[in-house]
Amino acid sequence: MPAFSISAKGLILAGLAAFVAVLSLAPLLRLALTGVAPDGFVDLQRLSDLLLKQRVFTATLNSLYVAVASTVLALIVGVLAAVLTVYTDMRAKTAWVFGFVLPLMIPPQVTALAWVQAFSPTSPVLGLLGLTLPQGARHPLFSSYGIVLLLGLYNAPLVFLTVRAALRRLPANLVEAARAAGAGGWRVFFTVLLPLARAGIFAGAALSFVSAIGNFGIQAMLGIPARFPTLITLIYQQLNSYGPDALADMASLALMLSLITVAGICFSGWLGRRKDARVEGLGGAIQIDLGRWRPPVEAACWVFLATTLVLPLSALVATSLVTGFGQELSLATLTLANYSNALLHHASIREAFLTSLGLTTVAVIVLMVVALFLGYFLSWQRSVEVRLIHMAAELSYALPGIVLGVAMILFFLKPLPVLGFSIYGTVWIILAAYLSNFLALALRPVLGGFAQIDRSLEEASQVAGAGFLQRMRDIIVPLVAPAAFASGIIVFMSALNEIQVSILLVSSSARTIGPMIVFLEEGGSSTLAAAVGCLMIVIVLALMLVASGLSSRLPKGALPWQN
Amino acid sequence: MVAIDIDNAAKSYAGKRVLDGVSMRIDKGEFVAILGPSGCGKTTLLRLLAGFEKLDDGSIALGGVEVSNKHFTLPPEKRNVGIVFQNYALWPHMSVGDNVGYALKIAGVGSSERKRKSLDALDAVGMRDLSERAPADLSGGQRQRVALARCLAANPSVMLLDEPLANLDVHLRASMEKEFLGFHKRTGATMLYITHDQSEAMALADRIAVMDKGRLVQFARPHELYREPRDEMVARFIGNGLILPASSIAAASQPGQVMAEVFGTPHRVRAPLSGRAGAQLSVHPNDLALANDDGEGFSATVERVVYRGSHNQVDFHPDAMPELSLTLHAPLDRAVAPGHAISVRIDDGWVIPAAA
Numbered sequence: 001m002p003a004f005s006i007s008a009k010g011l012i013l014a015g016l017a018a019f020v021a022v023l024s025l026a027p028l029l030r031l032a033l034t035g036v037a038p039d040g041f042v043d044l045q046r047l048s049d050l051l052l053k054q055r056v057f058t059a060t061l062n063s064l065y066v067a068v069a070s071t072v073l074a075l076i077v078g079v080l081a082a083v084l085t086v087y088t089d090m091r092a093k094t095a096w097v098f099g100f101v102l103p104l105m106i107p108p109q110v111t112a113l114a115w116v117q118a119f120s121p122t123s124p125v126l127g128l129l130g131l132t133l134p135q136g137a138r139h140p141l142f143s144s145y146g147i148v149l150l151l152g153l154y155n156a157p158l159v160f161l162t163v164r165a166a167l168r169r170l171p172a173n174l175v176e177a178a179r180a181a182g183a184g185g186w187r188v189f190f191t192v193l194l195p196l197a198r199a200g201i202f203a204g205a206a207l208s209f210v211s212a213i214g215n216f217g218i219q220a221m222l223g224i225p226a227r228f229p230t231l232i233t234l235i236y237q238q239l240n241s242y243g244p245d246a247l248a249d250m251a252s253l254a255l256m257l258s259l260i261t262v263a264g265i266c267f268s269g270w271l272g273r274r275k276d277a278r279v280e281g282l283g284g285a286i287q288i289d290l291g292r293w294r295p296p297v298e299a300a301c302w303v304f305l306a307t308t309l310v311l312p313l314s315a316l317v318a319t320s321l322v323t324g325f326g327q328e329l330s331l332a333t334l335t336l337a338n339y340s341n342a343l344l345h346h347a348s349i350r351e352a353f354l355t356s357l358g359l360t361t362v363a364v365i366v367l368m369v370v371a372l373f374l375g376y377f378l379s380w381q382r383s384v385e386v387r388l389i390h391m392a393a394e395l396s397y398a399l400p401g402i403v404l405g406v407a408m409i410l411f412f413l414k415p416l417p418v419l420g421f422s423i424y425g426t427v428w429i430i431l432a433a434y435l436s437n438f439l440a441l442a443l444r445p446v447l448g449g450f451a452q453i454d455r456s457l458e459e460a461s462q463v464a465g466a467g468f469l470q471r472m473r474d475i476i477v478p479l480v481a482p483a484a485f486a487s488g489i490i491v492f493m494s495a496l497n498e499i500q501v502s503i504l505l506v507s508s509s510a511r512t513i514g515p516m517i518v519f520l521e522e523g524g525s526s527t528l529a530a531a532v533g534c535l536m537i538v539i540v541l542a543l544m545l546v547a548s549g550l551s552s553r554l555p556k557g558a559l560p561w562q563n
Numbered sequence: 564m565v566a567i568d569i570d571n572a573a574k575s576y577a578g579k580r581v582l583d584g585v586s587m588r589i590d591k592g593e594f595v596a597i598l599g600p601s602g603c604g605k606t607t608l609l610r611l612l613a614g615f616e617k618l619d620d621g622s623i624a625l626g627g628v629e630v631s632n633k634h635f636t637l638p639p640e641k642r643n644v645g646i647v648f649q650n651y652a653l654w655p656h657m658s659v660g661d662n663v664g665y666a667l668k669i670a671g672v673g674s675s676e677r678k679r680k681s682l683d684a685l686d687a688v689g690m691r692d693l694s695e696r697a698p699a700d701l702s703g704g705q706r707q708r709v710a711l712a713r714c715l716a717a718n719p720s721v722m723l724l725d726e727p728l729a730n731l732d733v734h735l736r737a738s739m740e741k742e743f744l745g746f747h748k749r750t751g752a753t754m755l756y757i758t759h760d761q762s763e764a765m766a767l768a769d770r771i772a773v774m775d776k777g778r779l780v781q782f783a784r785p786h787e788l789y790r791e792p793r794d795e796m797v798a799r800f801i802g803n804g805l806i807l808p809a810s811s812i813a814a815a816s817q818p819g820q821v822m823a824e825v826f827g828t829p830h831r832v833r834a835p836l837s838g839r840a841g842a843q844l845s846v847h848p849n850d851l852a853l854a855n856d857d858g859e860g861f862s863a864t865v866e867r868v869v870y871r872g873s874h875n876q877v878d879f880h881p882d883a884m885p886e887l888s889l890t891l892h893a894p895l896d897r898a899v900a901p902g903h904a905i906s907v908r909i910d911d912g913w914v915i916p917a918a919a
């Protein structure tokens with residue numbers, strides 16, 4: 001018998017390691033190296049000159065400010081929503097939750113566009129409602145407050161989802177015990193529920209912080225016209241004005257952004273862990289009777305949705321249906337010209353749609369396969385190498401997409417060895433960035449799927465004589481398929497919606513649809529931008545519908561928008 | 564012919580020994596039960612045999628071919644062993660028939676042949692009619708049978724069963740026990756059956772391997788375990804065994820018998836032919852009887868009497884050692900009540916050998 005042979009399993013593990021090493025580890029290391037020592041040695045003088053430059057310093061403070069302030073807003077809104085939907089007898093929860101979580105699925109630049117159009121002085125819907133803003137005044141959202149407001153509302157569903165999961169795990173008898181001890185409703189809320197949900201709340205805060213600081217769509221759409229620079233818009237503008245020559249400075253800025261992100265994650269992790277309260281207990285769900293407060297609370301909830309979702313979206317739709325921004329929408333002005341332009345006449349938009357769909361499809365297919373195998377190793381054969389692969393994947397997901405963009409440029413700018421050409425400026429570099437960025441996202445539902453099946457099912461096929469690939473095909477893939485499908489849908493939506501990963505990587509020959517909206521809006525084609533935004537929302541809704549149809553076969557919690 | 568040869572197997576998890584110097588030879592066609600308290604390493608031994616775990620030391624051979632040693636582990640898919648898992652591990656996305664026929668499919672058996680063989684296997688467990696069902700639509704006992712049929716259809720050289728009846732209710736267990744015996748007789752398969760229920764092991768197995776804390780304590784036929792336990796743990800574990808202190812042991816007229824003093828009264832009991840006798844006597848409730856007059860046994864006091872239908876179970880303590888609680892079975896016509904002074908006779912007993 002051979003003492004060792006190259007097994008299929010070993011080969012696949014090596015392949016996974018290579019995948020992550022080339023797409024995540026090496027680019028990020030390259031970024032760190034260039035950021036700190038662009039010429040091969042650590043040049044502290046250059047670093048301090050750069051970081052203390054007035055513009056850079058301000059942008060760093062601004063980034064921190066919008067991320068922290070919007071996280072506070074997201075926490076307030078998200079926690080309230082979670083408590084209301086989990087604990088109270090509010091009616092029509094399912095519909096409300098769907099509406100509340102929906103903005104998370106909409107590209108942030110589309111959200112920003114919708115809000116900008118809804119609250120502009122020539123807004124198509126404020127007019128209908130009989131409200132007006134003073135003509136000629138600066139747009140109220142083009143300000144730091146506007147950015148904080150939109151980022152906070154955009155990330156509230158993220159907080160909501162994690163807090164809701166934490167609250168659902170709390171057993172009812174804890175509240176009943178507090179009640180029996182004489183605590184009233186508010187007392188119970190502040191002394192029992194919130195402290196116990198604390199780990200969940202800080203996990204949500206971390207997510208919100210990371211998402212806010214890396215959210216290019218909102219920061220660019222509002223911050224650039226407001227002349228409110230943040231790190232992320234600064235990096236973007238550097239590439240725009242200086243091209244790849246500014247790479248060393250961009251790398252340092254990206255590194256700074258990464259450090260802030262990682263510090264934020266660690267800080268909230270630490271806050272959440274302190275005095276960790278692990279909960280054990282039994283009992284069904286907690287129910288709080290709103291009593292006579294029910295109608296006003298429900299009304300407030302729906303008004304909130306009307307203002308933050310319906311109003312902006314209807315402005316977007318209204319704008320997409322007229323030929324000139326500010327034109328009143330009536331039967332006479334109604335036109336589908338923007339849609340036909342976007343889909344048929346405007347070659348660059350059509351191509352961007354096709355490029356995005358193609359890239360997204362390829363990324364989804366590759367990532368589903370990679371996630372299935374990586375999920376297998378992570379669930380059932382955790383070794384040091386496997387853990388390292390996982391960490392690298394998580395890192396490139398957690399860091400702001402624009403950081404990954406800079407890393408990709410740095411790593412892939414030079415011609416590839418053997419092949420002899422550079423993929424910079426082509427769709428391939430965008431694909432590489434997608435594969436790197438979304439691997440961790442693809443992995444999550446798959447890991448949930450693995451957790452639901454018993455290992456003995458695989459072992460039974462092993463004693464039946466099936467080799468690794470046979471077991472994968474006959475037993476594991478059929479059982480994990482629904483979860484893998486859910487991860488496919490989520491990656492598809494995220495990749496189609498994204499703007500921050502590809503914004504630095506797009507070129508005249510390779511454009512994705514996400515940045516297109518920013519370019520159109522910057523170029524003054526608001527109505528066309530609105531039509532493209534509406535089309536993206538339609539695609540997202542269609543995908544959500546398909547995934548929901550399969551929800552009975554998915555692991556619990558695989559689809560974030562379901563109650 | 565030796566089907567399984569385990570030689571000095573050792574296994575640790577994170578520095579903790581869970582199997583220590585286990586050696587065992589099992590003949591082809593034998594039905595062997597592995598019996599021991601929870602955590603003693605039974606499942607670990609089975610997983611080593613199947614190839615899911617690597618040996619730290621020693622070796623394992625199946626059918627004369629070495630499959631595991633500390634340097635080499637033949638993967639499970641190449642061992643031709645069959646396992647019946649405690650949770651059955653039926654593949655939920657395949658029908659009963661596909662479950663049973665899977666190993667044949669892997670082996671490249673053609674579809675008509677495969678179908679015939681899996682129906683035969685299902686026949687052997689009385690499930691022929693259910694081959695189109697999904698596993699989810701079966702009862703616990705039926706799933707157990709399908710798992711057995713799946714194992715059988717693969718025609719493994721060894722069948723490994725990890726507490727196959729643990730998830731079934733008492734009633735079903737009894738009928739499945741009967742089924743296992745019939746199944747073993749019909750197929751002549753070599754079976755290694757893990758359980759922590761001693762009565763199940765006694766009822767089913769040709770031989771029983773008793774394990775404790777990672778060691779093999781005794782590997783013998785059921786009646787031998789019952790009559791001649793090697794140490795106190797086996798003696799207590801099998802047949803509600805009781806341990807009495809014995810002293811002044813002297814050879815009796817017949818070989819293999821000795822006179823031992825128990826609570827001040829001499830008794831004729833069995834003892835190992837070779838080796839030193841220890842100071843403990845192994846008896847069972849059935850070996851103790853109420854004596855007719857005082858000189859015959861040791862004196863004791865009744866604590867409790869429980870009606871058991873065919874007999875009364877009498878719990879008592881010897882007056883010489885009141886903290887020791889013992890049990891005997893008394894005929895229903897002997898009137899005893901708590902507090903009564905009785906005299907207890909030892910009809911049979913075994914002096915446990917002294918530890919080497």
Ligand SMILES: Nc1ncnc2c1ncn2[C@@H]1O[C@H](COP(=O)(O)OP(=O)(O)OP(=O)(O)O)[C@@H](O)[C@H]1O
Pocket residue numbers: 576577581599600601602603604605606607608759
């Ligand atoms: N993968 C593992 N990692 C660490 N320790 C383990 C592992 N598997 C088993 N053990 C330990 O090894 C010891 C023996 O476990 P094993 O499962 O073989 O016991 P068992 O006799 O089958 O018990 P039971 O009757 O409860 O099933 C236990 O102490 C257990 O905690």
Ligand SMILES: [Mg+2]
Pocket residue numbers: 605606607
């Ligand atoms: Mg076990």
